[in-house]
Amino acid sequence: MTRDLAKTASFAVVHFAVGFGVTYALTGSVVIATGVALIEPAVNTVAFFFHERAWERWGRRPAASAGATVSGTVTAAA
Helix, strand or coil: CHHHHHHHHHHHHHHHHHHHHHHHHHHCCHHHHHHHHHHHHHHHHHHHHHHHHHHHHHHCCCCCCCCECCCCCECCCC
């Protein structure tokens, strides 16, 4: 668990640094870069929640039958 927390914290630092660096390179503004680096992870977290919900819903649909292709032609099972 301690390793997981350390890994999460280090990724947060990397995420912040990348967001800051890219935004600063594009705008030249420390204020804007800091704002984007702080806001983007929060927005991304919300987007991830809805992304997971969509995948959960999509995963409940019945799978296509084994051996069928997109065109509907049946192929030999591998």
